[in-house]
Amino acid sequence: MREYALILVGTVLVNNFVLVRFLGLCPFMGVSRKLETALGMGLATTFVLTLSAVCAHLLEHYLLAPLDLQYLRIIAFILVIAGVVQFTELAVRSTSPLLYRMLGIFLPLITSNCAVLGVALLNVQADHGLLGSALYGLGAALGFTLVLILFAALRERIQAADVPTCFRGAPIGLITAGLMSLAFMGFTGLVRG
Amino acid sequence: MLNAVLVITTLAVAFGLLLGLAARWFPLRQDPVVARIDALLPQTQCAQCGFPGCRPYAEAIAAERADINQCPPGGEATVQALAELLGREPKPLNPDHGSHKPPAVAFIDEPRCIGCTLCIQACPVDAILGAARQMHTVISAECTGCALCLPPCPVDCIELRPLAPTPATWRWPHPEHPATPA
Numbered sequence: 542m543r544e545y546a547l548i549l550v551g552t553v554l555v556n557n558f559v560l561v562r563f564l565g566l567c568p569f570m571g572v573s574r575k576l577e578t579a580l581g582m583g584l585a586t587t588f589v590l591t592l593s594a595v596c597a598h599l600l601e602h603y604l605l606a607p608l609d610l611q612y613l614r615i616i617a618f619i620l621v622i623a624g625v626v627q628f629t630e631l632a633v634r635s636t637s638p639l640l641y642r643m644l645g646i647f648l649p650l651i652t653s654n655c656a657v658l659g660v661a662l663l664n665v666q667a668d669h670g671l672l673g674s675a676l677y678g679l680g681a682a683l684g685f686t687l688v689l690i691l692f693a694a695l696r697e698r699i700q701a702a703d704v705p706t707c708f709r710g711a712p713i714g715l716i717t718a719g720l721m722s723l724a725f726m727g728f729t730g731l732v733r734g
Numbered sequence: 735m736l737n738a739v740l741v742i743t744t745l746a747v748a749f750g751l752l753l754g755l756a757a758r759w760f761p762l763r764q765d766p767v768v769a770r771i772d773a774l775l776p777q778t779q780c781a782q783c784g785f786p787g788c789r790p791y792a793e794a795i796a797a798e799r800a801d802i803n804q805c806p807p808g809g810e811a812t813v814q815a816l817a818e819l820l821g822r823e824p825k826p827l828n829p830d831h832g833s834h835k836p837p838a839v840a841f842i843d844e845p846r847c848i849g850c851t852l853c854i855q856a857c858p859v860d861a862i863l864g865a866a867r868q869m870h871t872v873i874s875a876e877c878t879g880c881a882l883c884l885p886p887c888p889v890d891c892i893e894l895r896p897l898a899p900t901p902a903t904w905r906w907p908h909p910e911h912p913a914t915p916a
Contacts, residue, residue, distance in 0.1 A: 608741060613741065620742070624749035624752065624753065628752060631760045632760060636760075
């Protein structure tokens with residue numbers, strides 16, 4: 542139990558995927574202009590990341606490892622992620638049109654989110670069990686969502702702030718992200734490992 | 735080597751099958767009537783019916799929250815087609831929502847355009863090209879003639895011009911549909 546709690550806290554705060562591991566930076570910069578879209582992206586990513594982490598774990602342990610095909614890991618995981626994302630899109634579209642309209646383009650865009658592949662590969666590296674993998678994926682996604690929402694809120698305020706002309710737009714966004722990353726370094730030591 | 739090829743092929747085929755089946759099974763739960771009503775609407779996205787676009791209007795018709803005679807761009811022909819699809823009596827176009835006009839496209843008087851991008855934000859089909867403080871222009875092939883870009887323009891440089899029939903768009907004139915059977 543303690544181990545799982547550590548995984549969750551560790552991925553959300555200490556080893557935050559965006560700010561400490563620098564994975565999934567493209568949606569972090571791209572979809573953080575508005576709080577609503579950030580929330581939508583966070584929801585979609587949470588769903589897909591958890592599901593694909595579990596699928597990748599099953600694939601690794603029941604297909605690739607017994608057949609000694611670990612060198613196919615990356616391409617097989619990419620296949621699984623693309624499949625899971627497509628399936629999720631179809632399922633969401635038919636079961637909840639409202640959620641589908643809210644998530645919109647973000648759902649298919651998750652395929653290219655490197656954090657998804659990163660979680661799958663890091664799970665194998667850290668040798669997590671099935672529940673551990675799922676929690677690792679969930680934690681990574683929660684951390685991503687948290688940071689994305691914080692960043693979107695910051696950027697909405699920056700829009701109204703008096704920023705020097707040469708820093709307006711993307712530059713001040715990148716500087717803000719850097720400062721957030723520094724702030725998240727403060728969590729190091731909260732949990733070991 | 736053979737194992738690797740087999741595993742990847744199997745995975746790809748399995749996911750392909752899964753997605754194919756999912757695509758076949760999931761949309762069945764959607765309301766097919768909405769799609770068929772939507773197909774009959776002119777897709778101008780002009781919002782004259784009181785709904786934000788053609789699809790929301792189609793959903794409202796299917797749910798019987800809206801009548802079938804609220805689409806001025808479609809005119810009597812659309813009312814007729816909708817009545818046939820839904821097995822209802824055709825009725826004349828509701829004048830509250832506007833009257834049927836011949837097809838037109840928006841035209842920007844370019845020397846007067848100040849590049850404010852207000853019309854770009856108003857366009858429901860992204861048919862206006864331009865950027866802030868740059869001249870805008872209308873992509874005629876994409877324009878549905880909905881007139882939604884006219885009110886936001888601060889310098890009134892947009893006008894609707896009737897679309898001249900070309901050999902590709904010309905049709906034999908419709909025999910007149912009587913709105914109510916005589």
